[in-house]
Amino acid sequence: MPELSGIYDSGPIQPVIKIGENLSIWTQGKWDYYKAKFIEPIPRSSPMILEAITASGAVILAANGTITKRVVAFLALNDKEFLHLRWEPLDDVEGVLWEQAGTGRFITRSVQARVTRFTAARDPYLSSTTFFILGMNRDMNLEVRNPNPVVIAVARFVFWGYRYLLDVLPTTPPVYTSIPAEGM
Amino acid sequence: MDRVGIRKAGNAGLVTTTAPGAPAPGDLCHTMPTRAIAGPRTARVTKIMAYNNTGADVTLLFGTNDRAVVAAFVQLLPDLVAINGMDNEWPEAEIPAVEWVSNEGALAAGLTGNIHIVAGTVAVPVAGVLVQLEVEEYGA
Numbered sequence: 001m002p003e004l005s006g007i008y009d010s011g012p013i014q015p016v017i018k019i020g021e022n023l024s025i026w027t028q029g030k031w032d033y034y035k036a037k038f039i040e041p042i043p044r045s046s047p048m049i050l051e052a053i054t055a056s057g058a059v060i061l062a063a064n065g066t067i068t069k070r071v072v073a074f075l076a077l078n079d080k081e082f083l084h085l086r087w088e089p090l091d092d093v094e095g096v097l098w099e100q101a102g103t104g105r106f107i108t109r110s111v112q113a114r115v116t117r118f119t120a121a122r123d124p125y126l127s128s129t130t131f132f133i134l135g136m137n138r139d140m141n142l143e144v145r146n147p148n149p150v151v152i153a154v155a156r157f158v159f160w161g162y163r164y165l166l167d168v169l170p171t172t173p174p175v176y177t178s179i180p181a182e183g184m
Numbered sequence: 185m186d187r188v189g190i191r192k193a194g195n196a197g198l199v200t201t202t203a204p205g206a207p208a209p210g211d212l213c214h215t216m217p218t219r220a221i222a223g224p225r226t227a228r229v230t231k232i233m234a235y236n237n238t239g240a241d242v243t244l245l246f247g248t249n250d251r252a253v254v255a256a257f258v259q260l261l262p263d264l265v266a267i268n269g270m271d272n273e274w275p276e277a278e279i280p281a282v283e284w285v286s287n288e289g290a291l292a293a294g295l296t297g298n299i300h301i302v303a304g305t306v307a308v309p310v311a312g313v314l315v316q317l318e319v320e321e322y323g324a
Contacts, residue, residue, distance in 0.1 A: 094222070148222075
């Protein structure tokens, strides 16, 4: 029986389960089941800042320019690891989230929402930016857009949240919390 | 609930006024995203600092370019007088909440959202006044 997780509640980020509890995680078109054997926080701090212009090999982001989507290397995981993150830009740029390169997140039928400097204005804990990454080679990709008609030199994004270590469950457990780690 | 914006320095940086021929378009202090790129944004000037060492007091006119007539200056704030030899400062409380509006389509470059300054008068601009703005942009 899935439990209501409250994963997007409008408060500070908290683990979606306790150690020893079960998860059902959506990736690659199906739900898989896990038990959390360890959880640790990933505090918002300097190693968790991506400077997207340098990471792309460029020195500036052109006026109204785009950095095409690319994997954020420091958010890559080993198998049976699970990241639970929130994020925001530190500069006036917009982030577009993809989970695996082809699946857009935060989408409606016709548009893909972005995370901007304005997002925190009415969502101070950035709960609406919550996303999850499961295991190896299911990385998140970040596309960056400069909305300004001037060149910018810095496009920083910061990430924070929790890392979970998981055991795979061979069968559906009686109680679990469901988490989308990819779009649908 | 009041709107919350993002505070920025004018993205043209520290501006030294020039004296172009009439009609003076003014010198660019700040420019905003266009509707097509980031939805429409507006901006208020929240602080002005100006240093005038031109030898005489100079009026500062803040405005934008006319939507239909490129390079035609339209004044939006009342005249401010930058006293010679002084660092002149106008904080948010002393500036009316005039909002510059990003381009609504007439000009691809978003000129209507540009914040321009003319030192002196439009007919006889004065060069050499140093100006830096702080703005607050509203959008999403």
